[in-house]
Amino acid sequence: MKKLSFLLSVLLLVGILAGCGSEGASGELNDKKLKIGVTSGPHEQIVEKVAEVAAKDGLELELVVFSDYIMPNTALAEGELDVNSYQHKPFLDKFNEDHKTNLVEVGKTILNPMGIYSDKFDSFDDLPKGAKFGLPNDPTNGSRALYILEEAGYIKIKEDKREIASIYDLEENPLELEFIELDAAQIPKQLSELDAAAINTNFALEAGLSPKDDSILLETPKSPYVNFLVVREENKNDPVLEKLRKAYQSEEVKQFILEEFGGSVIPSWEE
The missing domain is CATH 3.40.190.10 (Periplasmic binding protein-like II)
Structure with missing residues (x-):
């Protein structure tokens, strides 16, 4: 009898959950x-x-x-x-x-928008050769940072590595940027030790940085x-x-x- 009651309760719960979907759950x-x-x-x-x-x-x-x-x-x-x-x-x-x-x-x-920030330089063009550049160490955001640099003309990514590019997939790096991969959340704290760095919007805002006012490069809607x-x-x-x-x-x-x-x-x- 207890088993039957339990089974009926389960069936009732399934019926309730099935009815919780959107009106447009199937069809138009x-x-x-x-x-x-x-x-x-x-x-x-x-x-x-x-x-x-x-x-x-x-x-x-x-x-x-x-x-x-x-x-x-x-x-x-x-x-x-x-x-x-x-x-x-x-x-x-x-x-x-x-x-x-x-x-x-x-x-x-x-x-x-992901932004490029610097405590030392007001323009990316001011960065010296061999500048230390910080970027997130996860594949998605690391690639994202590289795409920003490529769109601005500072690096070129190998054509066959474009889907998820890493710092090892560069065809051209005329500034000889030294890429330093860091945990995305920690980059704002390390900014003073770098020449420039890519910082996600949420972490930038938490650090008191404005993507619009403080970045020296900013991701565009073509991203x-x-x-x-x-x-x-x-x-x-x-x-x-x-x-x-x-x-x-x-x-x-x-x-x-x-x-x-x-x-x-x-x-x-x-x-």
């Missing part, structure tokens, strides 16, 4: 309401503004806020969300590869680390997504980002 998305996942912080703040703009066009956005980077994609893949807004394509591609999912990007949103709106592949052409893109990429939202974040977050749909 609801053209009046979307459930959108965001991470807390800037993404949450911006999508709250997007919701105000979208409401004028008859589209309701229900925000679901997450505190980690995995669950927003898991929830989307399982149909509990219609869309999410928090990630760049390299992260999305890695998630799809690791979890065998088919999530796709459908519209550019923002860039949290592959621009963030996107993401949906399940089956929904990528649903008409309601055009309403969402229009609201997010509106002048009203752009001005909100510029005023609220002062250059620490960059609207990335206009290059």
